[in-house]
Amino acid sequence: MNIQDYGLSFGSLKPISKNNIKRVVIHHFGTGKGYTIKDAHRDHSSSSRNHAGITEGLGYNGAVDIDGTKVKGRMWNQGAHCRGYNRDSFGVVTPGNFNEETPSEKVLQSMAEFTAFVLTECGLEVNKKTVVGHRDLGSTSCPGDNFDMDAFRDRVKKVINGEEEEEEMFEPSYRSLREDTIDLLEKWSSDEQRNPINKEYAEKVKKGEATNSDVIAALFSAIKRGDIL
Numbered sequence: 001m002n003i004q005d006y007g008l009s010f011g012s013l014k015p016i017s018k019n020n021i022k023r024v025v026i027h028h029f030g031t032g033k034g035y036t037i038k039d040a041h042r043d044h045s046s047s048s049r050n051h052a053g054i055t056e057g058l059g060y061n062g063a064v065d066i067d068g069t070k071v072k073g074r075m076w077n078q079g080a081h082c083r084g085y086n087r088d089s090f091g092v093v094t095p096g097n098f099n100e101e102t103p104s105e106k107v108l109q110s111m112a113e114f115t116a117f118v119l120t121e122c123g124l125e126v127n128k129k130t131v132v133g134h135r136d137l138g139s140t141s142c143p144g145d146n147f148d149m150d151a152f153r154d155r156v157k158k159v160i161n162g163e164e165e166e167e168e169m170f171e172p173s174y175r176s177l178r179e180d181t182i183d184l185l186e187k188w189s190s191d192e193q194r195n196p197i198n199k200e201y202a203e204k205v206k207k208g209e210a211t212n213s214d215v216i217a218a219l220f221s222a223i224k225r226g227d228i229l
């Protein structure tokens with residue numbers, strides 16, 4: 001998995017063994033989106049800038065940026081993100097305040113991938129004890145009321161099981177519609193100006209192997225080439 005290095009430099013950190021990690025703790029910053037990972041790193045590098053007195057740099061082990069980029073935090077060193085649980089937890093944070101807004105699909109997916117990576121590295125399964133929100137361990141609303149931990153655990157499970165969203169197959173309800181589609185696809189590939197790939201799509205439709213995306217792509221390609229008008 002690709003975890004970007006934003007070049008954050010940390011003070012003296014204590015390594016943690018993967019064998020000792022019992023859970024991944026999910027956080028939000030709880031601030032507006034303008035507050036970045038680098039801002040948090042700066043604030044966690046000076047005790048005068050945060051009430052928790054964190055001084056060694058970004059207190060989280062990992063982060064996911066607003067565009068879904070996975071970012072290195074303290075990684076396999078002890079974090080400072082969840083009082084009483086820092087020695088045996090891996091904290092992953094993302095910018096935003098999910099009491100106010102809803103996490104984006106991109107961010108959720110990257111958080112799930114990061115979490116799945118950590119669980120796999122540590123030999124842990126997904127359950128209510130191994131994947132938790134900060135609020136499950138302390139008196140805080142973090143990672144926000146709109147961050148659904150059950151749905152998130154399901155998403156992590158899917159990542160671990162390698163399940164991808166099933167592509168919907170092209171299955172018109174009438175035989176004639178299916179035949180018309182095949183006819184058109186064949187017509188659209190009948191000479192050199194037309195797209196030869198449509199012949200492959202026609203074959204796929206015949207065998208029932210075409211997805212809706214295949215047929216939509218062929219349609220747009222035909223519109224662009226002026227085959228339809």
Ligand SMILES: [Zn+2]
Nearest residue numbers: 027028134142
């Ligand atoms: Zn938190």
